[in-house]
Amino acid sequence: MQEITRNALVEKASALLADGTVGRVLAWKRGEFDYDVTPAVFQTAEELARDLVWNDFCGANFSKYLIKETEKSDEKVLVFLKPCDTYSFNQLLTEHRFNREKVYVIGVPCAGMLDVEKVKKSAEGIASITEDSDKIVIETLFDGALTLDRASLLAERCINCKSKKHTAYDELLGEDGEVLDSARFDEVAAIEAMTPDERFAFWQNELSRCIRCNACRNVCPACTCEKCVFDNPASGLENKAASDSFEEKMFHIIRAFHVVGRCTDCGECSRVCPQQIPLHLLNRKFIKDIDNFYGEYQAGAEVGSRAPIVDYTTEDLEPNEAVERGDDNA
Amino acid sequence: MRKISLANLDALFAAIAAEETLYLPQDTEKGAVYAEWCEGATLSNALNTVRSPKDFFFPQTENLMDFKVEGKSIEIIDTRKECEDFVIFGVRACDVRSFEVLDRVFLSEPVDTYYKNRRDHGVIISMACTRPAETCFCQTFGIDAAAPEGDIVCHKTEDTLYLDAKTEKGETLLARLSALTEECDTSAVEAQQALIRERMAKLPLANLSASDFGADKTMEFFNRPEWKELSQSCLGCGTCTFVCPTCQCYDIKDFDTGHGIKRFRCWDSCMYSEFTRMAHGNNRLTQVERFRQRFMHKLVYYPTNNDGLFSCVGCGRCLAKCPINMNIVKVMKTLGGKDNG
Ligand code: SF4
Ligand code: SF4
Ligand code: SF4
Ligand code: SF4
Numbered sequence: 001m002q003e004i005t006r007n008a009l010v011e012k013a014s015a016l017l018a019d020g021t022v023g024r025v026l027a028w029k030r031g032e033f034d035y036d037v038t039p040a041v042f043q044t045a046e047e048l049a050r051d052l053v054w055n056d057f058c059g060a061n062f063s064k065y066l067i068k069e070t071e072k073s074d075e076k077v078l079v080f081l082k083p084c085d086t087y088s089f090n091q092l093l094t095e096h097r098f099n100r101e102k103v104y105v106i107g108v109p110c111a112g113m114l115d116v117e118k119v120k121k122s123a124e125g126i127a128s129i130t131e132d133s134d135k136i137v138i139e140t141l142f143d144g145a146l147t148l149d150r151a152s153l154l155a156e157r158c159i160n161c162k163s164k165k166h167t168a169y170d171e172l173l174g175e176d177g178e179v180l181d182s183a184r185f186d187e188v189a190a191i192e193a194m195t196p197d198e199r200f201a202f203w204q205n206e207l208s209r210c211i212r213c214n215a216c217r218n219v220c221p222a223c224t225c226e227k228c229v230f231d232n233p234a235s236g237l238e239n240k241a242a243s244d245s246f247e248e249k250m251f252h253i254i255r256a257f258h259v260v261g262r263c264t265d266c267g268e269c270s271r272v273c274p275q276q277i278p279l280h281l282l283n284r285k286f287i288k289d290i291d292n293f294y295g296e297y298q299a300g301a302e303v304g305s306r307a308p309i310v311d312y313t314t315e316d317l318e319p320n321e322a323v324e325r326g327d328d329n330a
Numbered sequence: 331m332r333k334i335s336l337a338n339l340d341a342l343f344a345a346i347a348a349e350e351t352l353y354l355p356q357d358t359e360k361g362a363v364y365a366e367w368c369e370g371a372t373l374s375n376a377l378n379t380v381r382s383p384k385d386f387f388f389p390q391t392e393n394l395m396d397f398k399v400e401g402k403s404i405e406i407i408d409t410r411k412e413c414e415d416f417v418i419f420g421v422r423a424c425d426v427r428s429f430e431v432l433d434r435v436f437l438s439e440p441v442d443t444y445y446k447n448r449r450d451h452g453v454i455i456s457m458a459c460t461r462p463a464e465t466c467f468c469q470t471f472g473i474d475a476a477a478p479e480g481d482i483v484c485h486k487t488e489d490t491l492y493l494d495a496k497t498e499k500g501e502t503l504l505a506r507l508s509a510l511t512e513e514c515d516t517s518a519v520e521a522q523q524a525l526i527r528e529r530m531a532k533l534p535l536a537n538l539s540a541s542d543f544g545a546d547k548t549m550e551f552f553n554r555p556e557w558k559e560l561s562q563s564c565l566g567c568g569t570c571t572f573v574c575p576t577c578q579c580y581d582i583k584d585f586d587t588g589h590g591i592k593r594f595r596c597w598d599s600c601m602y603s604e605f606t607r608m609a610h611g612n613n614r615l616t617q618v619e620r621f622r623q624r625f626m627h628k629l630v631y632y633p634t635n636n637d638g639l640f641s642c643v644g645c646g647r648c649l650a651k652c653p654i655n656m657n658i659v660k661v662m663k664t665l666g667g668k669d670n671g
Contacts, residue, residue: 032649032659033534036649041559060653124463141461211568211572213572215569215653219567238604241391241596271653272565272567274569
């Protein structure tokens with residue numbers, strides 16, 4: 001259960017609209033079902049009162065929407081950010097993707113978001129979902145009510161949350177948290193421990209399910225190219241036809257390389273993948289290697305930092321050393 | 331009508347697979363998928379497969395033909411393989427209807443012979459839905475989950491599978507399986523149908539109406555201001571179009587192999603910026619127009635060209651998979667006027 005109530009968000013946003021601080025509000029909007037939440041732009045207090053939701057299904061990260069939203073008018077945009085979202089926010093500012101002056105950030109503490117796929121795996125025919133401290137009560141269409149442990153339904157990125165601390169905000173609702181000691185690299189280590197054949201089989205099994213819908217790329221706050229090479233007919237890489245089984249891997253490998261040092265590990269790619277491919281593992285491998293080779297670095301922890309990969313220092317690892325240490329890890 | 335005890339289901343599958351390739355929905359860690367039956371495979375109880383069965387007739391990519399270039403001559407190489415007979419088991423009513431939607435596109439003149447070849451060789455065994463999901467709204471489009479279409483229609487109860495042949499193809503297959511099945515009356519199936527219809531009436535989307543949409547309504551909906559708000563957070567990904575059993579748009583791509591050309595057909599998505607790009611550029615410049623295209627096609631353009639038939643079948647896949655939870659139901663409720671409040 002989230003600590004801050006929905007009403008606190010509605011009141012805050014309505015007050016800032018009323019006094020003219022902001023002209024629009026980016027927040028989560030209620031849908032047909034309790035787990036169905038849409039990112040939306042709100043313009044009036046009535047809309048906020050009617051449709052804003054703040055619950056365990058507000059996973060969507062608004063940072064990337066700010067690129068488009070801040071261009072729309074001169075008014076400021078109010079945005080609610082969870083701790084992990086603020087890292088993407090800072091990274092986008094580092095890359096000069098929008099004007100900070102046009103945004104009013106309210107940080108919202110987060111108790112972790114639920115994974116809709118896990119919820120659906122536990123209950124068929126969902127009539128309603130209610131939160132009751134550390135329990136989730138699911139009313140089903142045919143099997144009565146189920147009471148489940150909230151912890152068992154948490155999204156992977158929330159189980160392995162790296163930080164409850166907001167790295168950017170104008171105002172904070174509730175108390176700020178701390179950077180956490182997460183176990184987020186354990187699964188990467190497990191893959192590193194595989195033999196090359198096992199590792200290939202692991203990724204083959206995962207990536208062969210990819211339908212190239214591009215949801216992972218389009219949601220990614222680090223993927224903000226005006227025209228992705230994969231959409232550009234002039235690039236020679238534009239390709240909707242996976243003519244052989246390597247195509248999907250190439251897409252994911254190129255994408256992973258392109259977000260190296262910029263991926264904040266917000267987890268949006270894995271959240272949106274309709275095929276439940278654990279894409280975050282690719283990016284985490286890079287983060288782990290950077291930490292290991294160049295010292296710990298967290299993209300988006302602050303505005304303006306230079307990722308080790310684009311920042312030369314005389315202490316940098318020599319390439320051969322990286323290869324040897326890479327081998328030790330492999 | 332014939333029946334077989336569920337205890338003998340494996341024998342039934344083995345008998346089908348002895349002569350035709352049999353595909354069954356099977357469970358994986360990441361949801362149900364259609365996979366070829368082999369000894370030991372079990373039928374999934376999931377309502378729907380993640381990918382729709384349109385893959386069987388309209389695969390995501392397909393090598394249409396090759397061209398071999400030698401000097402000034404070009405040789406055309408037909409790469410198509412004659413399809414072998416196959417059986418798809420357990421197709422839901424919504425997905426069976428999707429084949430009719432695809433047929434009207436690919437089998438009207440000029441007939442798409444690639445599609446037709448697969449369609450001619452496929453036998454569809456459908457399955458009634460005893461446990462519809464909250465995202466199901468097939469009934470909005472007049473589809474009866476209790477009485478699917480298909481070559482053979484199945485009803486599965488606690489202990490028995492009932493099979494009823496509806497077409498010649500179905501009768502031929504069922505006749506071949508007659509040693510394993512026995513004749514029975516329709517009472518058990520009728521009881522199940524009553525239960526299904528009772529359940530369908532209680533679904534959260536049971537009252538969703540399509541009556542405001544349909545043929546010749548283009549001007550009524552095309553310029554509606556709501557498209558802007560509906561599409562405002564759309565990511566322009568292809569998830570909704572690629573999981574949809576009825577989305578049928580494709581692109582044709584030529585790859586230069588150095589000594590010739592490989593020509594592929596692949597799914598396209600109206601949500602993509604390169605969709606229907608022409609020499610003069612693109613006629614849908616922003617996501618508002620791309621988004622509108624998808625829903626206008628399902629609810630207005632397709633019915634206009636196809637005797638009023640909608641090209642959404644209410645399977646709910648896009649409801650389940652859209653990363654931002656925007657979907658056809660929300661579009662219908664926003665634009666659909668009187669009946670949808
Ligand atoms: S979201 Fe998943 S299925 Fe879609 S392109 Fe990315 S990895 Fe592939
Ligand atoms: S409606 Fe949803 S699934 Fe479809 S393109 Fe937009 S974001 Fe992607
Ligand atoms: S539009 Fe959505 S509900 Fe309709 S057939 Fe396609 S995926 Fe199913
Ligand atoms: S939409 Fe209808 S036919 Fe399709 S799975 Fe749901 S209940 Fe069955």
